[in-house]
Amino acid sequence: MLSPNDSAPAYSRNAAPFLHGPESEAMIRAVEAGQYGHHDQTERFEAELAEFLGVADVVAVSRCTAAMHLALSAAGVGRGDEVVVPSQTFCATVHAIRAAGAVPRFADIDPDTQCVTAQTIAEAITADTRAVLPVHYGGRAVDLTSLKPRLDEERIAIVEDAAHSFGSRHLGGKRVGTTAALTCFSFGPIKTITSIEGGAIVPRDPREAERLRTVRLLGIRPKQAERIRSTHYPVDGVGLPYHLSAVHAAVGRVQLAHYRVVADQRRMLWQSYCTALADLEGVRLIDVDIARTVPFNAVVRVPDRDRVFARMKAAGIGVGVHYPPNHLQPAFRGWTRPRPLPATEATARELLSLPFHPAMTIHDVTAVVEVLATML
Incomplete structure (x- = not known):
């Protein structure tokens, strides 16, 4: 199996392609x-x-x-x-x-x-x-x-x-x-x-x-x-x-x-995050229903997200945001009648995507969560 050709730690990227060789x-x-x-x-x-x-x-x-x-x-x-x-x-x-x-x-x-x-x-x-x-x-x-x-x-x-x-x-x-x-x-x-x-x-x-x-x-x-x-x-x-x-x-x-290799790795990484984040006060992992899901990402809700995002980036952790709400985007404001979206707007300010891709290991997950704990 080939991980991305990059000498940086796997957790420095939020996501990355994963190739098997052939x-x-x-x-x-x-x-x-x-x-x-x-x-x-x-x-x-x-x-x-x-x-x-x-x-x-x-x-x-x-x-x-x-x-x-x-x-x-x-x-x-x-x-x-x-x-x-x-x-x-x-x-x-x-x-x-x-x-x-x-x-x-x-x-x-x-x-x-x-x-x-x-x-x-x-x-x-x-x-x-x-x-x-x-x-x-x-x-x-x-x-x-x-x-x-x-x-x-x-x-x-x-x-x-x-x-x-x-x-x-x-x-x-x-x-x-x-x-x-x-x-x-x-x-x-x-x-x-x-x-x-x-x-x-x-x-x-x-x-x-x-x-x-x-x-x-x-x-x-x-x-x-x-x-x-x-x-x-x-x-x-x-x-x-x-x-x-x-x-x-x-x-x-x-x-x-080679689907099974990646699917199993994604499930393992998500479950590792779930365990590592369990005792971190103020952090909530978005539930993907892991028993039935091949997870795409690992997203948490954190207080003061923008500050945490900036500090995690400065520490070399590849965090991201999935996604800024579209009803607030200039491109789409003129095409829909405004209606209340309280859950969307409240949680959008808290969403933080943690590094998540098959080249990562359990040790990478632990390293990310340990840094996150110091940022809260």
Whole structure:
């Protein structure tokens, strides 16, 4: 296994890519094949993802933002429609809503999990709501079971932002991606598996899968192998260059084959933080439901966060913040009607992401917590 090529202590980085070794050779083979766009590596990656998840099909795309944009469009979301989404998420989630022409309708969160709940989603729904977009913050799957009958009755689609939660499970034991929602994954540099950059959508049926594949390749339906044997090919509709390249897919395939190594390491590190932080007064670890979750990060709530953040950085500890609330961002203020988000705003001032990536050890966790204890 290869940790990031950096002589600094592992805890000096908040997050970092983790490579197993064969990725470089896989990339070289893909480059030497001479097909750098969508190719058979992409289709093999899709098939292996579908087998891993236990679903009929997966559509690979260039990144998770593209996945959410396509998924919202596939769900019929368009100009002027509302999409209920937490403000507590990476801004890419909201950008995807705007790219679809829709308007974000921000929902509040459970302060202990930083996730939306069925209740906070329900409170945000209006007559203009066309979709809800729960974010699996930290890798924890959001349970909307109790809300599903209302969503079905009002024809409101569920599009899951599962960027953090590849490999996690819902309360009933089903993997994220297997609950008949449009589920969007990220394979960015610091995710559980990476394709350098990339994402994927789990479609709801074969017809939707075909439509997504056509749109992600500029509206062109025939596969590349068919196109190069013909003097003509149809462009069936508007599309975007959202395909996942063969080079990226080759890396993703290696990473998927080693998924268990990283998943186990992430769980071990999170549980180590949980133990080490247990007696630290005033610090609360955001609950990811570790029995069902492959955690993306380790986030705590601390008093006087900005001071603690600055002092931890000065001490060489790679802390971060996930995330500044989007309803307060200048880019999105003009696109949504203000509504109270008390839990989001109260906890946003306290959130501190501790160093968390598979190159770390239990000793790194101990070192981080010992420094944190002196900063409070």
